[in-house]
Amino acid sequence: MKLTIIIPTYNSASCIARCLDSIVCQTMQDFEVLVMDGVSTDNTRELAKSYNDERIKFYSEPDKGIYDAMNKGIAKAHGEWLYFIGSDDWLLDNNVLQSVFSLGIDKYDVVYGETESDLPDFCRGEWTLKNIKHNRCHQAIFYKKYLFEQLGLYNLKYPILADHDFNLKWFLNKNIKSKYIGIQIAKFSMGGASSSMKKDNFISDFYSSAYYRGNDLFSIEQKIDLAIGAQRNTRYFYVKVKWFIVACFLRIKRKVNLIIK
Numbered sequence: 001m002k003l004t005i006i007i008p009t010y011n012s013a014s015c016i017a018r019c020l021d022s023i024v025c026q027t028m029q030d031f032e033v034l035v036m037d038g039v040s041t042d043n044t045r046e047l048a049k050s051y052n053d054e055r056i057k058f059y060s061e062p063d064k065g066i067y068d069a070m071n072k073g074i075a076k077a078h079g080e081w082l083y084f085i086g087s088d089d090w091l092l093d094n095n096v097l098q099s100v101f102s103l104g105i106d107k108y109d110v111v112y113g114e115t116e117s118d119l120p121d122f123c124r125g126e127w128t129l130k131n132i133k134h135n136r137c138h139q140a141i142f143y144k145k146y147l148f149e150q151l152g153l154y155n156l157k158y159p160i161l162a163d164h165d166f167n168l169k170w171f172l173n174k175n176i177k178s179k180y181i182g183i184q185i186a187k188f189s190m191g192g193a194s195s196s197m198k199k200d201n202f203i204s205d206f207y208s209s210a211y212y213r214g215n216d217l218f219s220i221e222q223k224i225d226l227a228i229g230a231q232r233n234t235r236y237f238y239v240k241v242k243w244f245i246v247a248c249f250l251r252i253k254r255k256v257n258l259i260i261k
Contacts, residue, residue: 001030001031001032001078001079001080002028002030002031002079002080002081002101003028003030003031003032003079003080003081003082003083003097003101003142004031004032004033004034004073004077004078004079004081004082004083004145005023005031005032005033005034005083005084005085006034006036006070006073006074006077006082006083006084006085007019007020007033007034007035007036007084007085007086007087008036008037008038008063008066008069008070008073008084008086008087009035009036009037009038009040009044009048009069009087010037010038010039010040010044011040011041011042011044012037012040012042012044012087012088013040013042013043013044013047015087015088015189016035016044016047016048016087017047018090019085019086019087019088019089019090020033020047020048020051020056021090022090022091022092022186023091024051024053024055024056025094026091026094026095026096026097026098027094027095027097027098028097028098028101031055031079031097032055032056032057032077032078032079033053033055033056033057034057034059034073034076034077035048035056035057035058035059036059036063036069036070036072036073037058037059037060037061037069038060038061038062038063038069039060039061039062040060044087045058045060057076059072059076064156065156065159066159067154067155067156067158067159067162067163068154068156070084070154071153071154071156074145074148074153077145079145080144080145081142081143081144081145082142082143082144082145082148083141083142083143084138084139084141084163085139085186086139086188086189088189089115089139089186089187089188089189090186090187091185091186091187092116092184092185092186092187096183096184096185096186099183100113100142100181100183100185103181105142105179105181107177108144108177108178108179109143109144109147109170109176109177109178110141110142110143110144110147110170110176110177110178110179111141111142111178111179111180111181112127112136112140112141112142112178112179112180112181113140113180113181113182113183113184113185114140114182114183114184114185115137115139115140115184115185115186115187115188116184116186116187116188117137117187117188117189119137119188123135123136123137125180126180127167127171127178127180129214129217129218129222130222132168132171132172132210132214133206133210135161135163135164135167136167137163137188138163138167139185139186139188140185140186140188141167143170147170147176151166151169151170151173152166152169154166157201157202158201158202158205160202161202161203162202164202164206165202165205165209168206168209168210168213168214169213171214172210172213172214172217173213174217203233204233204234204235206229206233207226207227207229207230207233207243208226208230208234208243210226211223211226211227211230220250220253220254220257221254223250224247224250224251224254227243227246227247227250228243228247230243230246231243231244231246231247
């Protein structure tokens with residue numbers, strides 16, 4: 001099977017039909033849909049099952065949030081590629097999947113495009129080392145399934161930004177091949193959980209995480225910025241001191257390099 005589409009749901013009766021409608025009408029049909037439900041108390045189950053489509057599989061059990069549901073979906077997936085979409089999001093047109101998979105993407109591990117949304121410009125376009133602080137939403141990304149076996153599942157420590165954490169894992173790994181394709185994939189609903197919560201544990205962990213994962217990719221100037229960011233955002237005094245020392249060391253190293261040149 002080419003693709004598994006994973007939809008985490010909880011009391012999604014008001015929107016799940018629009019999401020599923022946008023999927024089942026695709027011109028590319030080589031996919032399965034896993035609806036990973038957190039024991040909804042509305043008629044989400046009835047709506048999902050009303051399609052009578054053997055490709056749509058509905059699972060309902062208690063979970064620890066969106067990313068726990070997505071992790072459970074990964075474990076059940078049969079597709080070579082994985083795609084995650086919120087129940088309040090939808091694919092933009094009937095040819096989206098065909099457009100993506102007709103580009104010869106199998107030589108890559110990750111491909112990503114765009115969403116139709118109110119996201120600012122710095123959350124759009126090709127992801128680079130200069131803008132990794134701004135995530136690319138998973139509604140625009142297709143992942144090879146084996147990446148989650150190789151890099152690990154979504155970290156439940158981050159209830160809202162676990163996708164940013166995972167995206168850093170592949171983006172800062174020189175062995176992972178990724179491609180920006182520029183195609184608009186889905187309508188991303190800005191009213192979802194990812195846009196309603198301003199703070200997440202990942203905010204304080206981002207700078208140190210990026211520094212260590214991509215240490216050999218960043219310039220000294222970028223490393224200094226990350227070290228300063230880590231020092232500013234950590235809650236613990238001894239860690240602040242550690243990152244202050246790292247930033248000072250990098251500044252000295254930069255000055256030495258300039259003298260040598």
